[in-house]
Amino acid sequence: MTWTRDLSMLFATLFGFWVLLNGSLAADVLLVGLITALIITLLFRNSLAVVSELRMTPRALMTTLGYVFFFARELVKSNLNLARIVLSPALPLNPGIVKVRTRLKSRMGRLLLANSITLTPGTLTVDIDGEWLYIHWVTVDSADIEVATAAIVSGFEEYLEVMYG
Amino acid sequence: MAEFFVSESLIYLAAILIGLAFLLALFRFLKGPSTADRVVAFDVLTIIGITAIALLALLEGRGIYLDVALVYALLSFLGVIVIARYLERGL
Amino acid sequence: MMASLLSVIGGVLLVAGAAFLLLGGLGLVRMPDVFNRIQAGTKATTLGTLLSLAGIACLQPAWTLKLALIGLFILFTNPLSSQVLARAAHRAGADKSPLTAVDLLAKDQLADDPKGDRA
Structure with missing residues (x-):
């Protein structure tokens, strides 16, 4: 079917x-x-x-809409953040590569998560190894896995979990 | 008529900004220093080029140029992926 | 009146988009290493292009669908090519800025494979 x-x-x-x-x-x-x-x-x-792989329930479709808006807001925020860094003479950077963990299981969910992370404030997905994602972060707050996961992944995961599981 | 003049000058201002962006990316493309730097610059140059083509379509009033932009986007994406694979371990 | 208002909005969006593209170019020149350059390059150019295309759509409403198609394509492929490039740069051992605080990826790879001979 x-x-x-x-x-x-x-x-x-x-x-x-x-x-x-x-x-x-x-x-x-x-x-x-x-x-x-x-x-x-x-x-x-x-x-x-x-x-x-997208679930075709009404709830998943509503969540997709919410995800689009959340994503658009994050994208604009990320650019203003970047503008602040690039335009300041001192170039305030504290870059590093941190490790985060995702609960998402489906391939498509992980792909969208990685893409979303790349387009949001100061983060860039460098490598994926199963449930682990390695993220380049322009201003590292903490290299701790739990803290980094909460800061980078959680926002998107809430939406993507409903959409793809 | 005044409004039309306003948006017209905004279009030219945008064209100048895009030109400057192109020059900056070109500087990074020529300077390198590593291959990866050049590929990043190349990627950015393409995206700027796509916007420039769309702007040209607007100025010339020719919708067909948008197809050129779309095909360019497609090909450059494949190009960057292929170069990245090559950097990783050779083809 | 409506049409002219739309064209002014379109012009403003177009300039905003071009400004973000310029910012991306500036980031590309100023950032200290490959990874930071990729960050500056992807984010600013994605938003810049999307805004510019939206501006053009306001100025020439008949093209909206095709412009949306280009925008959608860029929204999907731009982060993907950046990720592939970042991974390739890391595996090829690209120089990292001395500012770099941590690199857990290099650490994990070293732990998996102390001699570093996994291709």
């Missing part, structure tokens, strides 16, 4: 992208798009984890 659902989600996503790219609803454009999307769907059956 989930197999057919995943395939149709992949197909719909590809076809949606095709229509967006062409910006036209002419019959010939749609026909070529349908055929192309169908072929790609058959070739890459197992590769669209963004959609297929």
Whole structure:
């Protein structure tokens, strides 16, 4: 059952992208798009984890929306923070690589977590080893695993745990 | 008419800022010192280039340039990934 | 009136985005080592590009969908390429700034593999 659902989600996503790219609803454009999307769907059956691992409950969808807003706020905050550092003559840095742990299990959840961390205040994911993430931090507050996890990971994890588990 | 003039000059101001950003990134690209530094600079140069192409599309009124920006984004992403893999352990 | 208001908003967004791009360039020049440069490079350019594209969408509303597509693509790929690059730089043993306080990744790798011969 989930197999057919995943395939149709992949197909719909590809076809949606095709229509967006062409910006036209002419019959010939749609026909070529349908055929192309169908072929790609058959070739890459197992590769669209963004959609297929996302839980399709109303609660998960609401959380996704909340996540987008939380993420946007963090992104702006991170840039203002960076602006402050780069523009100050003294360049107040205290960089280092710390280790944090995530509770997320799914591949997609971890990928989104790593991406989110990279785009938020002063942190950059350097390496992932199972449940451990190594984070480069521009202003290290503490190298302690618990403290760093609470500071860097927890905010996103709350959302992603509902979305992907 | 006055409003139109305001947004027009804002567009040119943006173009100047983007040009300056490009020069700064180019400085890092030429100076290095390590390969990784150059690749970072290259990545930033591409992103600035994509914005510049979109801005050019706006100034020339040609939507087709946006496709160029999209393909450029795609190719540069692949390029950076490939170079990074190469730095890691050779191809 | 509405159209001109939208175009002023678009212009302001565009300048804000360009300013962040400039900030990214400045960070790239001023930061002391590869990892800090990647940080400055990714964050500032991602937000800068997104703001610029939003500004262009305000000035030319017919292009909104395609601009959104470019923005979405950059939002996903930019942090990914930074991460891959940071990992590659670390594995290739890139110089770290003397300011660096801790490096738990290097420490863990050393503990796993004292002679350092895991490729």
